[in-house]
Amino acid sequence: MPERGAPEIPVSLVSLRVNGTWLSLRLDNRTTLLDALREHLDLVGAKKGCDHGQCGACTVLVGGRRANSCLLLAVACDGSDVTTVEGLAEGERLHPVQEAFVAHDALQCGYCTPGQICSAVGMLAEAAEGHPSYATAPDRLAADSSPGQGAPEPFDALEIRERMSGNLCRCGAYPNIVDAIAEAARS
């Protein structure tokens, strides 16, 4: 809901359901979803790596789909359901992707990890809906398998790497990240 605030700086009242709780924030229209989460809600799991959509460290789930929160204006997300890495576990029980990351030691410094995990959760949901990727063989791509009906794509390392290419890891923990996601995909 846009409204006029202090002279010259338009602000809006933004409602977001963050990790299950509805919140209302009065935000400068320039605020990105990432800054709203980190600066206004103290949810610092999502990281500001590049702030330009190039690294994936800021990945969160918006309406259940993974997105780069650094390129989303918070005001444009008004009314949306947002899940951050802080909202994945159920109480003390980690999300299966989180568990797999721990089991496979899929990190070194951990900076990219919240983005990797949120991205993997979103990616596995896409795959379960039958979404193809650029690694999907052309014949299979053109075969008539409708999203939502088709079986999940075969999940080899190539598919995982392609589908996760929007998440960079400066530590190069990729092999273990791929293993962790492969295991989460099986479970």
Add this chain to the structure above:
Amino acid sequence: MRPFSYLRAATAEEALDAFAARPGAQFLGGGTNLVDLMKLGVTAPEFLIDVSRLPLDSVETTPEGGLHIGATVRNSDLAAHPVVRTRYTALSQALLSGASGQLRNTATTGGNLLQRTRCPYFQDTSKPCNKREPGTGCPARDGVHRDLAVLGHSAHCVATHPSDMAVALAALDATVQVRGAGGERTVPVTDLHRLPGDRPDVDTVLRPGELITGVTLPPRADGGHSGYRKARDRASYAFALASVAATVRVEGGLVRDASLAFGGLAHRPWRARAAEEVLRGAPATVETYARAADAELAAAEPLRDNAFKVTLTRNLTVNVLSDLASRAEEGARPPT
């Protein structure tokens, strides 16, 4: 970033009216390009009209047997659409080759078409650039231009259009539906983007305030035998150095029909009509494909550091056409 007012438009009329009232406005799709450029200071709208929630988010078959794609359909949903996968395979592949899973979930059809060049000088406000600030010059011509144009460029600008999707749409004869103060019109996607000439600041033939409402694909018997291949500096999540979208129909060892478009080479997706001339009726052989590519690329004027793109595109063309033709001949997949 300059402060801006924000309006989420509920209907196309509301978006157009809002623009008419404040012509300094810009439309906001998924924002994956516009928000980035606002952060960089490349553009500084004082008013954003969010068109990403307009009720233009469906993909529907047309009475003629083609496909209409609403402007706000997200790139990921379009790539996964069963009709796109089976009958316009090149479009699906082009979309999937672009950006990342996260970005494709956010990016819209309209925004993808109108994304701006990735020329590094355009994005750096401390540098001159005719596209960003007309009359300041083009440092790319003699500077860093390895990723930039080899076809259709001018003394004033050597930028390329970065969209993969648009290249497939160009090969598939798509049209773009736009709506403005003067009503509705349809523009072939191959005419949407301009060549830079002496006005590189103007990317497209759209008038200020014109809204893209959708894209229409004509019916295609050969769409299932279409493909897209992209060459880039890393295996994924990078813009094209060069790319090729093609459809081909082979009968009795001859190319009956073919369409071809190049990406990463010019200020617009480059429909390769000279190459198509060579292909039509010729034997479906590697020699023909190479000759076709050469016919088109004869017009190339590479810059100091990007001549490799000409060879790369030739090889991609041969590769894509051979692949499609052999699959078409095998009849592995009956056309749908």
